[in-house]
Each structure stands twice: as structure tokens, then as C-alpha cells.
Amino acid sequence: MFEDLNIPELEIICRKKKELDIPKGESVIKEGDPIREFLYLKKGLVKLFKHNENDQDQIISIAKPYDFVGLLSVFSDKHYNYSVTAIEDTTICLIDLDAVKKIIRQNGRFALNLLEKISKTSDTIIKNNLEIGKKNLRGRIAYILLLFANHIYEQDSFELPISRKEIAELIEMTTENVIRILSEFRKDNIIGITGKNIEIVDKPRLQKICDLG
Numbered sequence: 001m002f003e004d005l006n007i008p009e010l011e012i013i014c015r016k017k018k019e020l021d022i023p024k025g026e027s028v029i030k031e032g033d034p035i036r037e038f039l040y041l042k043k044g045l046v047k048l049f050k051h052n053e054n055d056q057d058q059i060i061s062i063a064k065p066y067d068f069v070g071l072l073s074v075f076s077d078k079h080y081n082y083s084v085t086a087i088e089d090t091t092i093c094l095i096d097l098d099a100v101k102k103i104i105r106q107n108g109r110f111a112l113n114l115l116e117k118i119s120k121t122s123d124t125i126i127k128n129n130l131e132i133g134k135k136n137l138r139g140r141i142a143y144i145l146l147l148f149a150n151h152i153y154e155q156d157s158f159e160l161p162i163s164r165k166e167i168a169e170l171i172e173m174t175t176e177n178v179i180r181i182l183s184e185f186r187k188d189n190i191i192g193i194t195g196k197n198i199e200i201v202d203k204p205r206l207q208k209i210c211d212l213g
Helices: 007-015 097-106 108-133 137-152 164-171 175-187 203-212
Strands: 017-022 027-029 037-043 046-051 057-063 083-086 090-096 157-159 191-194 197-200
Touching: 007 017, 007 097, 037 097, 057 108, 057 164, 090 097, 097 108, 108 137, 137 157, 137 164, 137 175, 137 197, 137 203, 164 175, 175 191
Parallel strands: none
Antiparallel strands: 017 090, 027 083, 037 090, 046 057, 046 083, 157 197, 191 197
């Protein structure tokens, strides 16, 4: 997104940025915090979520390296409308928002690239939520496992960074049902589970469950 910046603009970004290491489980943004920086995820994973009226968390999405984690609120409000918490040890790059806005005003190509990034982020969140919403429980679990395998870790064996409870929050099901379906997948030799480690053993079958959802 920064490829269309000239040298003086890049110097502004470099002067106005800082990096922050966030341990797993620590908060990056709290809902209601003032928006002062443009946040870029350099390393790790974070979850974006809202606390609802039922005193429960609803996970909106999971952001991976090279994502801009504040895009959903950064230009539409003065305060964040959601919270962000690290689900792995994470490094965040913070760029002063006023510096970014200054460059937007003078560099149309950068502004268009930023709009494209915002649109893609929104489209991805909407697509994932719609896909999850139209599936049954087994299909939802399969979708999440394939999401981590194909789009986050890009391998079929990985350490699941979120708890069973957080999976339930992501797919709007109970924790008990999540545990039950994961156990069924293991018994059917579709996945292997060792603690938090997941290995997708029969990916075509898992994909079929997801597709038929």
C-alpha cells in the first residue's frame, strides 16, 4: 500500500511510526479508545471482537501479519467500535494518524490504495460471516479449520491460537458443541488433536463437510 509514496512521504511515515510488542492475551485496542494511530500488524495474530448485550464477546474477525487492524473505524469515527486482543505474541506498528491523513490529502494513488484495502477488509469480513451463518455446526467448524490452514498458517498442521470458547464466539455456537464436533472429527480421522495442535488428516473430506455445510 505504501509503494506509491515518494521519499519525503516515506520519511514522514518513518518519523511518525513506532513498534509495540504485545504478549499473547494482552489488549491492543479496547472498544471506546480514541483513534490516534494507524495500526499495522507486523507479526502475530489478533482477534477483533465486540462485547454484546448478553455479556458475551462476538469475534468479528482474525487479523494476520500485513493486515491493517484499525481500518473498520479509523476514518469513520473518533473512537474504536470494537476491541482487539493478541492471540499470539504480536508486533504492532503504529503510525500517527494525522501523518497518514496528510499524505492522503496530497497523494491520490496512496488514497486509492488505502480505499481498496478498506474495501477488501470489509468484503472479507462480510464474506466470512455470511459463509459461517449459512452452515450447520459441522460445516462451521470445518470452515474455521480450513480458514486457519489455508489463509492464516498456509499449512495443514498448526497450533490453534484460539480456545474452544473463542471458536464458539466466532461461529456463534456453544463451547460444548465445538468440543463435541472437534471430538467427532478426530474419531472419524478427519483431524488429529494433540493439546492445541491441530493436524488436518483428511483435507478433501473436511472440505466436503465445509462445502455441504
